Structures are given as structure tokens and as C-alpha cells.
Amino acid sequence: MTPRKYLVLAGVTLCASIxxxxxxxxxxxxxxxxLNHLHxxxxxxxxxxxxxxxxxxxxxFASYMTALSWADLTYVLPAxxxxxxxxxxxxxxYLHEAVTTSRWIGILLISAGVGFVTxxxxxxxxxxxxxxxxRGRETASAAGxxxxxxxxxxxx
Amino acid sequence: MKQAYAWSAxxxxxxxxxxxxxxLSRAMKQVGDVGxxxxxxxxxxxxxxxxxxxxxLLGVLAMTAAFYSLLFGLSWGDVSLIAPASASLTFVTNAxxxxxxxxxxxxxxxxxxxxxxxxxxVLLAA
Numbered sequence: 001m002t003p004r005k006y007l008v009l010a011g012v013t014l015c016a017s018i019x020x021x022x023x024x025x026x027x028x029x030x031x032x033x034x035l036n037h038l039h040x041x042x043x044x045x046x047x048x049x050x051x052x053x054x055x056x057x058x059x060x061f062a063s064y065m066t067a068l069s070w071a072d073l074t075y076v077l078p079a080x081x082x083x084x085x086x087x088x089x090x091x092x093x094y095l096h097e098a099v100t101t102s103r104w105i106g107i108l109l110i111s112a113g114v115g116f117v118t119x120x121x122x123x124x125x126x127x128x129x130x131x132x133x134x135r136g137r138e139t140a141s142a143a144g145x146x147x148x149x150x151x152x153x154x155x156x
Numbered sequence: 157m158k159q160a161y162a163w164s165a166x167x168x169x170x171x172x173x174x175x176x177x178x179x180l181s182r183a184m185k186q187v188g189d190v191g192x193x194x195x196x197x198x199x200x201x202x203x204x205x206x207x208x209x210x211x212x213l214l215g216v217l218a219m220t221a222a223f224y225s226l227l228f229g230l231s232w233g234d235v236s237l238i239a240p241a242s243a244s245l246t247f248v249t250n251a252x253x254x255x256x257x258x259x260x261x262x263x264x265x266x267x268x269x270x271x272x273x274x275x276x277x278v279l280l281a282a
Contacts, residue, residue, distance in 0.1 A: 004191070023227070024235040033231040041227055057223075065206070066191070068184040073177055073254045074262050077247060078269040084243075084280055106279030113272030116265050124261035125185075 001122055005070065009079055011063035017083035019056030026050035071122040078117040081110050158232055165229025169242040172222035174249045178257050179215030185258075186211065240281035244274035 026049030033040045044050050067076045085107050091097040186209060187193070193202045206212055229238040251270040255262040262270075 020239065024230060024239070027227055027230040028235075030231065033228060041224055044227060065180065065184055068181045069187055069190040072260045073181040073258060074251050074260050074266045074270065077177070077250055078266070078273045081247075081273045081277070084277055088280060102279050106276040109272045109276030109279060111276075113269040113276065116272065117269035120263070120265045125259045 005067075005122075008063050008066050009076070012060060012067055012076070012080040013083040013086065015056045015060035015063065016080065017087050019053045019060055021087065022049050022053030022056065026053055072124055075117055075120070075122045078113050082114055085110055162229055162233030162238060165225050165232065166238060166242045166245070168225040169222050169229060169238075170245045170249055172218050172225060173242070173246050174253050176215045176218030176222055177246075177250055178253045179211045179218060181254070181258055183209045183211035183215055236281045240277045244277040247271075247274040247277070 026047040027044065029049065030040070030044045030047055033044070045054060064076070064080075067080075071079075088099060088103055088107055092099045183206070184190070187202075187205050190202060193205070226238070226242070229242070247270045251262050251267060254260040260266075
């Protein structure tokens with residue numbers, strides 16, 4: 001894991017939490033959508049908060065895809081869950097909301113989870129059919145794949 | 157009725173986003189390290205390779221379904237129910253799906269992380 005990779009994980013975290021809160025604000029402005037008027041869902045993107053939220057979620061998507069190109073799904077997801085902690089801290093210190101004891105325990109649990117997963121390796125399964133010129137590698141021996149995996153782990 | 161809509165939306169979000177996550181993760185592993193590819197062959201080659209990957213397209217489709225389920229759910233239930241309930245369930249379903257479909261080594265450490273984060277997310281909304 002290089003500093004640049006941690007920066008990508010931070011991008012995932014920030015864009016997701018800010019984008020989600022903007023979407024939530026926007027959809028509350030739009031109001032309840034019934035099953036009979038599903039086309040209202042499509043018009044909802046015209047709301048400025050929803051639009052900005054979608055823009056941030058695009059940024060989230062780009063950094064998320066980047067992270068998934070060099071790390072496991074079960075690494076990226078917990079590692080980027082610090083966004084929830086961030087949102088609560090913003091609520092406490094910036095919006096001056098009351099943060100209950102159970103929320104502090106929640107923060108503690110998430111932080112512990114992030115600590116657990118980031119101590120381990122980021123990638124545990126190196127797919128044999130990775131592009132570009134290496135399609136033939138699908139038939140490579142299991143021993144060869146193991147060598148590769150060791151090499152990757154050593155690089156980290 | 158409001159509750160039923162909210163929980164159906166949560167179930168739809170969890171199913172769709174787990175499917176999407178697994179497909180996207182598989183696609184990006186097939187594409188390879190994005191940073192290295194960008195430096196080697198440029199942005200357009202990289203984008204072309206990502207956009208032509210069938211798993212990527214299917215993953216985006218599943219994520220779109222999850223996104224609209226989220227919007228639908230948010231219009232019926234409180235964000236403090238919909239977002240944490242779907243997010244925390246997704247952490248657990250993703251750990252199971254990643255193990256089965258992506259052959260990731262989900263060891264004790266990762267199970268602990270998934271469960272701790274899922275529990276923490278629920279507590280944040282309490």
C-alpha cells in the first residue's frame with residue numbers, strides 16, 4: 001500500500017459520505033414517490049441537491065473502481081467505512097448535534113473494524129485471467145499462480 | 157404500508173448492490189491496476205478496456221438498480237433507517253459473496269471487520 005493508494009481510499013470515503021447526505025437532502029425536498037408515479041424518480045435528478053449528490057457519487061465511483069483494481073472487495077468496503085465516522089464527527093463538531101453514547105460506541109466499532117482489515121493484505125486472490133496480454137495464463141499451473149501471489153505480497 | 161415499502165427497498169438495495177459489487181470487483185481485477193495501465197497506455201485505452209468489460213457493464217446495471225431502489229426507499233423511510241440498514245447488511249452479504257464468487261480469502265480478521273463495521277453502522281443510526 002502506497003500513500004497514493006491511501007489517497008484513493010480517502011477519495012472513496014469522502015465522496016460517498018458527502019454525496020449520500022446531499023442525495024438524502026434532495027429526496028426529502030422532492031417528497032414521497034409512489035409506485036404509480038415511478039417516472040417522478042427520473043425527474044428527481046433535476047433537484048440541485050440530487051444533481052450535486054450524483055456528481056459526487058460519480059467521483060466516488062471512479063475512485064472505487066480504481067481501488068478495486070488493486071485490492072479485494074472485502075478490503076475496500078470496510079476500509080472505506082470511515083465515512084460514517086466522519087459524518088458523525090461533522091454532525092458533532094460542525095453542526096453541533098448531540099451525539100449519543102450508542103453512536104460513540106458505533107464509531108468505536110467501525111474504527112476497530114477498519115483497523116482489523118487494514119492490518120491485513122489488500123489483495124488475497126490474484127485472478128489468473130487478468131488482462132492485458134496474459135489470457136493464456138488461465139491455463140498456468142497453480143504453482144505459478146502461487147509464485148505470483150508471493151511476489152505481490154513481497155512487493156507490499 | 158410505509159414500513160413494508162421501506163423494507164422491500166432495503167432488500168432490493170442489498171441484493172442489487174451485492175451483485176453489483178461482486179461484478180465490478182471481478183471486472184476491475186480483469187482490467188488490472190488502473191494506475192499502472194494509465195501510465196503505460198494512456199487514459200483512453202484504460203477507459204476503453206474498462207467500458208468494454210461485460211462484467212463492468214452488468215455491474216453498473218446492478219448498481220443503477222440499487223441506486224434507484226435507494227431513491228425509492230429514501231422517499232418512503234427515514235434516511236436513518238434505509239441507509240444504515242442497507243449498508244450494514246451489504247457488508248455481511250458482500251463478505252459471503254466475495255468468498256464464494258471472487259474466491260477472496262475472507263479470514264477471521266475480515267469477518268471481524270465486516271461484522272464490527274455492520275454493527276457500528278447500526279449503532280450510529282440508533
